[in-house]
Amino acid sequence: MDASRRPEAETVLRLSGITKRFGSLVANDAISLTLKRGEVVALLGENGAGKTTLMNILFGHYTADEGEIEAFGTPLPPGDPHAALAAGIGMVHQHFTLADQMTVLENIVLGTRPIWSLNLGKANARVRIRTLASDYGLEVDPDRMISDLSVGERQRVEILKALYREARILILDEPTAVLTPMETEALFATLKKLVAAGLSVIFISHKLGEVQSVADRVVVLRGGKLAGERVTDQATRRELAELMVGGQLPVNEVGPASPGEVLFELKNVSTRGLGGSALRNISMQLRGGEITGLAGISGNGQAALAALIAGTLEARDGDIVVHGQKASRWSPRAALANGLGRIPEDRHATGMIGDMSVAENVISEAYRSPRFSRLGFLDWKAAVRFADDIIKAYDVKCPSPEARVRLLSGGNMQKLILGRALDGDPDVILASQPTRGLDVGAVAYVHARLIEARDRGAAVLLISEDLDEIQVLSDRILVIHRGHLSEPSSRGELTVMELGELMAGHGIEEGASDAA
C-alpha cells in the first residue's frame, strides 16, 4: 500500500480548486486533491468540515461554483450524477442507499442494465456477484432481502454494488461508524485486496486511529478549507488531530465517580422491536453520580431501550422502577413527572419541531405547568423568557427566541435540547447518541454538561455507537446485542477488543441479562 511513493503510479482522480458556496457559507473553499492508482487516501475532518459537500460535488448532486474534476484523465461534466458512475467511481454512503424490501441482487443490478430491457439478467448477475464476493471477502447471499441483513452485511452489499459496476475508485464515507472492531478489521482486509487489484480508495473519516492504520496519505479538511496533507507514515497522531481541529483537542477531565443510590431500574423488561432488535427480558440499574454507557452496534435494541425509557415505547413485560417506586403507567409525561431528562437520538425527527420557534420548542415538555399556561391559555411572555434563559445559559447561537428551529445548526439545536432536558436538574438523564453529527467543540460541550450532571448526583445513561465516547465517559459499561444486555463492566476493565467481542454477541447469553 505504498503506491504514493511510487512516482510512476498514474493519477486516477484529480479535483482542482473546488469551491462551493451556500448563500454566505463557503462549504468548500478551493479544495484540491489527487488520488493515484492503488492508493488509499483518507479524507479527514470533523462534521461540517466540507467532506460531504465535496463528495456530493464529485457525484454531481451539487455543482461546484468553481473548480474542475478529472477522472482517468478526462474531465467530469458537472452536475451529472451519471458521469461519476460511468467514469468508474463508486461510493459507499454512511447511510446506506438500499431498498429494504428488495433482494440483494435487485439492489445491485439496479441501474446497471438498460432501463427498458426486458429482463434483469438474474442468472448472470448471481454468478458475478458470487465471484466478486469470494474474491474480496464480501460474502452475502444475492437472493436475501436487505431487511434481513445485518448492518455489516448491508455495507458489503454497498461495496458489491460499486464493484459490480466495475468501479476503479471507491469512496467510503465513515464506513466504520456502524461496525464492530472485528468487522472493521474485515473491512480493512477487503480494502487491502481491492488496492492490490489496482483500485483506489478514498476513505472519509474523523477517527485518527483507523485513518493511520488504513491510509497511505491523509488529506485534512477544516471549515471548508484544505488544512493540510500528510503521508501517513510521516505524521503523528497529534499533528493530524491539530490539523483537523485547528488547535488543541478539547479534553474533558472525567474525575472519579461517587456512585450513590439506584435511581432508575428496569426489571425483566421486554418490548417489541423499533427499527432494530426488540428488548428481551433485560434488567439494568442506574445509580446516581454515575454515567452508565451502553455500547452496541446499531440496530441491536438501543432504539427500543431509549424509546422505552423516554416513554414512547410500551413495555410488554417487566417493571420500570424510579426512585424505588414501581411506575404503574409509563409515558413521556410520566417520565417527565418522575424527573427524567431525555435527549433523543434524532434531533430533527424527535427532538425538535423544526417549523416551530425556539420558544415554542423549549416549552414543549412543560407547557401544561402553571409556569407557562393558565386556564388553557399559554403565557407566551413566559415562554420567550425561558427561551432567552436557555439561549444565554447554553450559549445557543440563534437570532431570537422567535426564530424557527430549522434554521439552527445541529450543535445549537442540541444545546436547546440539553437546556430543555436539564431544566429543573433531573436526577435521571437519558442521553441517546447525544453527540452524533456534532463538531468537536459541540461534542466537548455536551460531554461537559453530562459530566456536570453526574457530579451533582444524577444517574446518566449514555447510549452511543461510538465506542471511544463510551469508554471516555462511562463509569460502567453495558453492551447490548440482539436485545440482550451483557454483564456490566467498570471503567477500564475490558479492552476494546473484549468490548468488540461482546458487541458481536460473544459472551452475551440468552439468560445473561437477567442477572445484570
Added chain:
Amino acid sequence: MRLEPRATPSAAATILWPAAAIGATIVFSSLLVMIAGASPFTVFFLVFKGAAGSQFALVETLTRATPLIFTGLAVAVAFRARLWNIGAEAQLYLGAVMTVVLGTGAVTLPSAGLIPLIMLAAMLTGALALLGPAILKTRFGVDEVVTTLLLNFIILLFVSMLLEGILKDPMGLGWPQSKRVIAEAQLPRLIQGKRLHFGFILAIVSAIIVWVIMKKTVLGYEMRAVGHNAEAARFAGIPVNRVIAKTALLSGGLAALAGFSEVAGLKGNLTLDLSPGYGYTGIVVAMLALLNPLGVIAAAIFVAGIFVGADAMSRSANVPSYIAEVMVATSLLTMVTAIMLMRYRVRWR
C-alpha cells in the same frame, strides 16, 4: 433542480407569489373562455359585476360565503394538525340532519334556547362523524383521506334514506325533502327581505374564536405541534392521539355548523342538493387562506364571489358556469405552488 429553504420569506415573495398564483389562474381560465368563444374581458367583467357589482350581488356573495367560511375553518383546523379531513361535505349534511330532527317541531323552546341547542347537537353529530376516521387513523393506521372520502358517499346515501323515510315531509308532494324548521329554530335575516342571514355573523365569530384557539391556547399549540412533527410532539409528552381526536371534534363540529346555518338560515328544510360541494370547496378556501382562520373569511368571500359571479355571467354570456369550478380548482393548485415558492428558493443547479 433543487429547493433550498429560505430563512424567512421576504415581504416581496409573500405578496408576489400569491399574486402570481391568482394571475396564472386568470390566464388559464381566460384561455378556456376564449375556447368557449367569448371575450375574457367581458366574461371577467360580468363575473365581477355578478359578484360585487350591486347590493344584491354583494349580499348574494356573502350569503354563499357563509357555509364556505364554516367548511373552510373545518379544513383549516384539521389540516393544521395534519388530519386530512376531506369529509366536510358529509359532516355538513349531518349538521343539517340534526337541525331538521330537532328544529321541525320535535322540541319546542324559545329561539334563545332552541337555536343554541340545535347548534350544539349539530356540532356534536358532525364531530362524531370525524372522530371515527380519526380513531381509525390513530388506532389502526388507516389513512383518513380515504375513509373520510368514502364516508361522504355513505353519509349522503344515509341522508337520502332518511329523506325518503322517517324525515320525509308528508306534504312534500313525494319529493325527498324534510319538513320546514319552525320559526323558533330559524336564524333571523340580517337585512329585511334579503337572503343574508345571522349565520354569516356566526361564521365570522367562529373564525375569530378559532383564531384565538390556534394562536393563544394550549390546544392550538398542541395542534400545531402535532401537525408539524407528531413524533417530536409525542416525545415531548403531548398526547398526540388525544389532540387528533380533539381536532377531529372541532373540525367536524365546524363543518356541521355549515349545514345548520344553511338549513336554519337560508333553505328552511333539508334536501339532497343542500350543498353543491361546499365541503370540497372548503379545502380550497382553507388553502387559499394559508390555513389562517381569519384568512378563511376573505378566501371564502373570494371563492363565493367567483361562484355567484359565474352564475350571473353564464346567464348573459355563452360560457358554462363550470368555469367557476375550474377557476377554484386551478387556484388551489397554483396557490399551493405559490406557498412552496414563498418558502423555498428553486435552484436549477
Added chain:
Amino acid sequence: MIEAFEILFTASFWVAAIRIASPLIFATMGELICERAGVLNLGIEGIMVAGAFSGWFTVYMGGDLWTGVFVAAMTGAMFGLLHGFLTVPLGLSQHVTGIGVTLLATSLTYFTYRILLPEVTSPPKIEPFEPFAVPLLSDIPVLGPALFNQTPLTYLAYLTVAVVALVLYRTPVGVAVRAVGENPSAVEAQGISVTAIRIGAVMAGSALMAIGGAFLTMSAFNSFFFEMINGRGWIAIALVVFGSWRPGKALIGAILFAAFDAYQVRLQQITGGVIPYQIFLMMPFVLSIVALVVVARRATYPKALMIPYQKGER
C-alpha cells in the same frame, strides 16, 4: 334464502361481477403503480372522469373505439404529468395536490362537455365495445362466460395485471419503480433520476386510471353522464391497500369487491324493497372501509410513500 345463495352459481352473476371489476382493475393497477413509486395519486377520481369523457367523445366524433381508448389514456397521462410535476420536483403535499387534480379534471371535463355539447338534453350514445367470446375457453361452465365472454377492454384489463406484475418484478424499469418507492436515494446512487422514474410512473398509472374511466362510457355503458365515476376512484385506493400493493392480490380484491357489488344488486331485487335501497348502495363503501381496517395494521406499504425526495439528500 336459498334463492339468495343460488345467485352465486349463475353465469350471469359472474359475468356482471367481472364487468363491474374491469374498470376497478384498471384504476387499481394505475394507483398501485403510482404508490409503488412513492406517490399517492388522489387525482384518480377526476382522472377517471376525464378518461370516461375523452374516450367516449373521441368515438362520438367518429373515432375508432381503440382510438378512443388511446385518447383517454393520453388525457390521463397529461393529468398524471401535472400531479407528478407538482408533487415530485416541487414536493407539494400529495394529499392536497391530488384533491386539486381531481377537482380540476372533473370541472374541466364538465366545462368541456357543456361547450362541446351545449344543447343536449339526453346524453348522446355511441356504439360501445361488443362482448367477444373467446373460442373454447368461453365454453367452460359458469366461469367460461364470466371470464371469456366479455368485451375486449376486459381482456385488456387482465393483460394489464399480468404486464404490471411482470414489469414490476422482472424488468429493470420495474425494479427502479419499486426501489424509488422504497428508498429513492438507492435509485439516485445508481445514477437513475428519481424525478424521471416517479413522474413516469405517475403518468403511466394515470393513463390506466383514465382507461378505467373510459371502460364505463365505452364498454359498460354507451354514453357519458355526470357523477358516473361515483367514488370508484376512492374505492380503487382502498383496493390497493387491501392488495398490499401487489398486483395479484389487488386483482383478487377487485374481483371480490365487484362480486359483492353484483351480489347486492341482485339481493336488492330479491328482498323487494323491504330494506331501503340506499343500504345496498352503501355496502361497497362500507366494505372498503372494513377492508382498510382489517389490512392496514399489517400492511407493508412502500417506505417512501408520500415522502418527497430531494437530490443529494440522505
